[in-house]
Structure formats: C-alpha cells, structure tokens
Amino acid sequence: MRQQDLSTIAGMLPFSFLPEEKIESLLPHFTMETHEKAKILFVQEISKIEHFYIIIKGSAELYFEHEQEKILKGILAEGDTFGGISILMNNSISIRTLKLIEETIFFKLPASVFLELCTEFEHFKEYFTNTFGKKMLDRSYAGIIAKQISERESTMPFFNQPISSIFRPNILSCTIGNTIRQAAAKMAESRSTYIFVKDETASVAGIITDADLRRVAGGRYDSSAGTGEIMSTPLMSVSIDAQVFEAFLTMIEKDIKHLAVTNKAGEVTGVLTDRNLLAEQGKSPYFLIQEIRNAEKFEQIEHIYDRLVPIMLEPIKNGAKSDNLTRLITTFSDAILDKIIQFAVDRTGPPPCDFAFMVMGSEGRREQTLKTDQDNAIVYEDIVDPEKAKACSEYFSQLAEYICNRLDRAGFDFCEGGNMAKNPTWCKPLSTWKTYFFDWIHTADPKDLLYSSIFFDFRCAWGDRYLTDELHDYLFKSLEGWAGFFRNLTENALYFKPPLGFFRNILVESKGEHKDSFDIKRAMMPIIDFARIYALKNSIRESNTLLRLFRLYTRHILTKEEYNDMVQAYHFLMHLRFIRQITAVTDENGKADNYINPKNLSRIDQTMLKEIFKRIEKIQQKLSIEITGVN
Numbered sequence: 001m002r003q004q005d006l007s008t009i010a011g012m013l014p015f016s017f018l019p020e021e022k023i024e025s026l027l028p029h030f031t032m033e034t035h036e037k038a039k040i041l042f043v044q045e046i047s048k049i050e051h052f053y054i055i056i057k058g059s060a061e062l063y064f065e066h067e068q069e070k071i072l073k074g075i076l077a078e079g080d081t082f083g084g085i086s087i088l089m090n091n092s093i094s095i096r097t098l099k100l101i102e103e104t105i106f107f108k109l110p111a112s113v114f115l116e117l118c119t120e121f122e123h124f125k126e127y128f129t130n131t132f133g134k135k136m137l138d139r140s141y142a143g144i145i146a147k148q149i150s151e152r153e154s155t156m157p158f159f160n161q162p163i164s165s166i167f168r169p170n171i172l173s174c175t176i177g178n179t180i181r182q183a184a185a186k187m188a189e190s191r192s193t194y195i196f197v198k199d200e201t202a203s204v205a206g207i208i209t210d211a212d213l214r215r216v217a218g219g220r221y222d223s224s225a226g227t228g229e230i231m232s233t234p235l236m237s238v239s240i241d242a243q244v245f246e247a248f249l250t251m252i253e254k255d256i257k258h259l260a261v262t263n264k265a266g267e268v269t270g271v272l273t274d275r276n277l278l279a280e281q282g283k284s285p286y287f288l289i290q291e292i293r294n295a296e297k298f299e300q301i302e303h304i305y306d307r308l309v310p311i312m313l314e315p316i317k318n319g320a321k322s323d324n325l326t327r328l329i330t331t332f333s334d335a336i337l338d339k340i341i342q343f344a345v346d347r348t349g350p351p352p353c354d355f356a357f358m359v360m361g362s363e364g365r366r367e368q369t370l371k372t373d374q375d376n377a378i379v380y381e382d383i384v385d386p387e388k389a390k391a392c393s394e395y396f397s398q399l400a401e402y403i404c405n406r407l408d409r410a411g412f413d414f415c416e417g418g419n420m421a422k423n424p425t426w427c428k429p430l431s432t433w434k435t436y437f438f439d440w441i442h443t444a445d446p447k448d449l450l451y452s453s454i455f456f457d458f459r460c461a462w463g464d465r466y467l468t469d470e471l472h473d474y475l476f477k478s479l480e481g482w483a484g485f486f487r488n489l490t491e492n493a494l495y496f497k498p499p500l501g502f503f504r505n506i507l508v509e510s511k512g513e514h515k516d517s518f519d520i521k522r523a524m525m526p527i528i529d530f531a532r533i534y535a536l537k538n539s540i541r542e543s544n545t546l547l548r549l550f551r552l553y554t555r556h557i558l559t560k561e562e563y564n565d566m567v568q569a570y571h572f573l574m575h576l577r578f579i580r581q582i583t584a585v586t587d588e589n590g591k592a593d594n595y596i597n598p599k600n601l602s603r604i605d606q607t608m609l610k611e612i613f614k615r616i617e618k619i620q621q622k623l624s625i626e627i628t629g630v631n
Helices: 005-012 022-024 084-089 111-122 124-136 139-145 147-153 180-190 210-217 244-254 274-281 285-294 305-317 323-350 386-410 431-443 446-455 465-479 483-493 520-537 545-554 558-584 602-628
Strands: 031-035 040-042 049-056 061-064 069-076 097-100 103-108 172-173 193-199 205-207 236-241 260-264 268-273 353-361 376-380 427-429 459-463
Touching: 005 022, 031 274, 040 244, 040 268, 049 111, 084 111, 084 124, 084 602, 103 111, 103 386, 111 124, 111 180, 111 558, 147 236, 172 180, 180 193, 180 205, 180 210, 193 268, 205 260, 236 244, 244 260, 244 323, 244 446, 244 483, 285 305, 305 323, 305 558, 323 386, 353 465, 376 465, 386 427, 427 431, 431 446, 431 465, 446 483, 459 465, 465 520, 483 520, 483 602, 520 545, 520 558, 520 602, 545 558, 558 602
Parallel strands: 172 193, 236 260, 376 427
Antiparallel strands: 031 103, 040 097, 049 103, 061 069, 061 097, 193 205, 260 268, 353 376, 353 459
C-alpha cells in the first residue's frame, strides 16, 4: 500500500479515531485485492472472514437470504467496510452474504490486526459494537444472527402462526333492516354461530351470535325487532396478518367468543371463534382461563398456576413478544383473583360498603412473569358511624385473609415484605390511604420511598373503581409542586445500577446460591423506575412501563431515539428473563428465578446485554441531570 492510500484511509471512519502514528504502523499490514462483478465473496453463516475489508472502488450488495428471498438488504459503496461485526460478534463467520455489483477493489487488514486495534482503542471498537447494538435492537436481525428463524418455522408453534394459517375467509351477513327472526333463519340454514350485520353503506356495523339469540329466546327481545336491537357494536376485530396469540389475548381480555378478521384493506372477511382456537390447540391457555371462569368451587383452581408454566413453554422459547406474554399472565392472574373474590364474597356475605381490591408492583403494571408473588391491598369507602366503621373493618379483614390465603394456595406466593391485603395496614378506608400517600410524598425516609415505588403502581383489579380513581386524583394533586419528592425518588432509583463493571464486563454474584449470576429483574429496574418517575411527574395515569414510555414519547418528553432504545432494551431484557424462568422450571426441575449466568448466554446475547447496560447508564444520567441537577 502507498502512503497516499493510507492517508485516504486515515480520513475514513473508524480509522479517523486512531492517532496518526498508529495509522502509520498499519502500512505493512494492508494489502489490495480486486474481484470481478457479480462474484459472491462471502456467504451468510458459512464463509470464514480472515480480513477486515474496506471498499476503495466499486460497490457490493449485502443481504441475508431466507427461502430464496433477500432480506435485511443493504448496499456498500466506496469508503464502506465489511467484516468488522462478524469478526467481533460472530466468531469471524460472515453474518450476511456479500455479492459484488461491479468490479470492486478492496484494501484488506488481517483479522488479528483488526482485533488488536479494537483491544487498544475503545472508540475504534465502539464504532462496530454500537452499530451492532442498534441492529440487534431489531429483534428480526437478532433472530437471524442467532439462527432462530429456521428453528421457529420448522416447528411453526401454534401461537406464533399468523391467523391466516388457521382461518378460512367466509362471511355470513344480513342487513340492519332485517328482523332478528330473518337473521336467525340465515344462521340456522348455514349452521353458523354468528352473522354479521351490514349498514346502509354495506359496511359491517356489528355482529349477532348464538348467545344473542338465546337472549331473544328468553323473551328479552321480540324476534320481529330489527337486528340493530341485539347486535354487538362496535365490532371487535383483528388483522389476518396478526399472530394467533394476539387474537387469543383479545378474546380472553374482552371475554368474547367471536372475533372479526380483517384483510389488509381493513375489510371484514370472516370470523375467528373460540372453537377454532380450541380445535387447533386443545388444552391451551384459553382453555385454562375458561376453566377458571367456570369453576364452581375453589378446589377446582387450587395449584392452577402450576399448570400455566408448561403451557407457556412454547410461546416463550419461540420468541413471542414479551408484552404479549405479560398480558397473558396478567389475564390469567386476574381471572384467578376474580374467581377467588367471588368465592370470598359468597362465603362472607355481601360487603357492607363499597370497596376495591387493588394490585400493585408488577401485577399493578401488568408486567407479571412466571416468578410472582402477591402485592395487593383493599381500599373501602369512609364510614362516619363508629359502629358501622368497626363492622366494615372486621368484614374486610376476614375477606382479605380468605383472598390472600386462597391466592397462595392457587400458586401466588405470599409477599415476603407483607404488602398484602391480609396485613391490617393495607386494608383501610380511603381517607387512611390518602394519609399514607401524603406521608410518603412529604418524607424522605427510605422505607417511605420503597412503599411509594410499590404502591404508586396500583390499579383496581376488582370492585368499585371510583375509589381507586379518587386515590389517583389525590396522588397527582399531592405531587404538584413537590420537587423534593421526585429528587428523593430519583436518588433512590439511581442506587439500582446496571451490572456493568469498569472494564465493561458483566458483574455477577461472587458467592452464595446465585454465584456467577446476576439478577436480571434488578437490572431492569432502572427502566421501570425511569418510566414511573417521569409518569408521576407528568400526571400520566398509565401504570404499565411500555405505555408510560409511549405517553412520554407522544408528549415529546422522550426523543424518538430515546424511546426506541428503551422499548427495545425492555423487550430484550424481558425476553431473557422469561427464557431464564422457563429454563429453571423445565430443564433444572426447580422454581422460576431471575438469576442469569452470562456464561450460559450466546456471545451475541452477552454483547447485546453490555450494549443495553451502557444505554441504561445514559438514561440514568438523563434522569439525574433533569430531576436532581447532578451530572
């Protein structure tokens, strides 16, 4: 290589990060190579990369080929490089295929020399690891690199299939001008459990199901009335391109048995029913939740949480979205709680006044995983009469004891910190809860800050929602103008540092039961704390972390880059957390836990973790500067 060529390279990224004398020392190591047009120089996941390449003249196409289709495509031109990420992150095996568009001239640097530069100059290395990190935050890219696509599609797990795989377009319809009797006749003729109702514009306005016809047969409606009298509207629908998992969750959450399916144009093309799901999947989470809802005595749901774990194995190991998994577990948990409270009220008699059963922490945020315990409380209306107030206290104390004990027997462990409704402290009238909130906000005691971080993520799981709404109103009103609370909460949150050492290694426990592992739940706390603090500061009522981040983004409190980084980081960490929990149960015959040994992760996942932990450090810096004023 000529000195003139070296000067050209010195002006290119990432070589511009290197000192001049170091660039000079590279002169003997560079060689030049020319290849003809249309040549495939490297093949994805096959070719060994022994040099770092710089394009001096020409261009090349970069892509991943899957089922004869080129995906993750890109173009490299003069000044672009190839091989750095593969050498650093993929054991020098080419991550993507490189095909030359025209005759192309490269400068090559041996992989060993490239690695020495990465070791000696952090900024040089970060040019590649940051690029890799951004790509890896796209789970489709990460999945390809980890060779997961072929594995997923060879088994084609039920819940990860598109709805189109189990759905056949077929639309039975009537008009809004038809009578209920006419609609029922059509359904009977077609042996259908549903019929869509179209309006004057021929658009689908609603749906009538066999359940609606049973209400007519029961005498609640006249069969000569119009279909608009009994149709369900607005219509609940799902895209044909969505996963079966999404349809299942919608049906469970809305407690419906028929879900309209729309095409890419948004037009209704048919319906997906609970029978479709059951016929395809057999004993699915849907079946389990329906079993809970149909239970007539507690013994039918005792230890039922244990039955959820093996059902979750398929969607977790096959890459289901973490927010879909937590939605499922939350729906499952809420179904159990709802049934247990029904049993409790039947046993203790009607409540003497209005009340709400609250859930907090991860359950309050709808972020439960397979390792979960109870965080709950009861709030009831204020009673002026002393005797009645005493009777209410005794009633709800008995109710709470029954509920928490039954939840434990169903599979939800008691909270070690005692943050449960059966603890008399957390079973109080609304005025007492307001006093709690006021005290937690206006004191800096560490215990008070801990309570606020748990109890401020609350939602009404059962009962009279106006009580929790009023408590939310009081909370945000009390926070107005109280900067000291946010400063204290932030300082407390900053104690939770990502487990990243001085030399960018992942810090692990040095002794004890979890030696050589780190707590991924604790590692996620900075993201959860960040979302909570900014949501409280901006009167955002959402308790779910992802929804809080979205609201912060729409209010321009987070930039698009900050929002995307935090959301993708959250998904990645939660995915690893679920994988760890299911592994502990199925492979180790133990209980779900949150402790991960980095040595058990792929090199890609280890690198991704480090990238995410560095980004978490940046969001903590933002939190510190904007809330406490300290850099």
